[in-house]
Amino acid sequence: MTVRSTGVGGLFTATRxxxxxxxxxxxxxxxxxxxxxxxxxxxxxxxxxGHLDRRRRASRGA
Structure with a gap:
């Protein structure tokens, strides 16, 4: 299944x-x-x- 964001184009002009x-x-x-x-x-x-890794390392050092 492919999800496409091209449906937004219908706001401006025909999509076909x-x-x-x-x-x-x-x-x-x-x-x-x-x-x-x-x-x-x-x-x-x-x-x-990266944030979760820094938090994990900080909690191990304490």
Missing amino acids: VPDGDDPAWLTTAGIVVDSLLFTAAAVATVRLV
């Missing part, structure tokens, strides 16, 4: 061109947004793991 395909700008924007969200989730995960 006459031949039934997605507009190129909407496909490109969806790829960029999906990549940014994935990268943000990865960065948040790394920061959370």
Whole structure:
């Protein structure tokens, strides 16, 4: 199952061109947004793991 953020494009214009395909700008924007969200989730995960690791090390030293 693929979740796509391209549904937001329907707020601005039709999400289908006459031949039934997605507009190129909407496909490109969806790829960029999906990549940014994935990268943000990865960065948040790394920061959370680092924070939890520092907390664990601090509690062992006390």
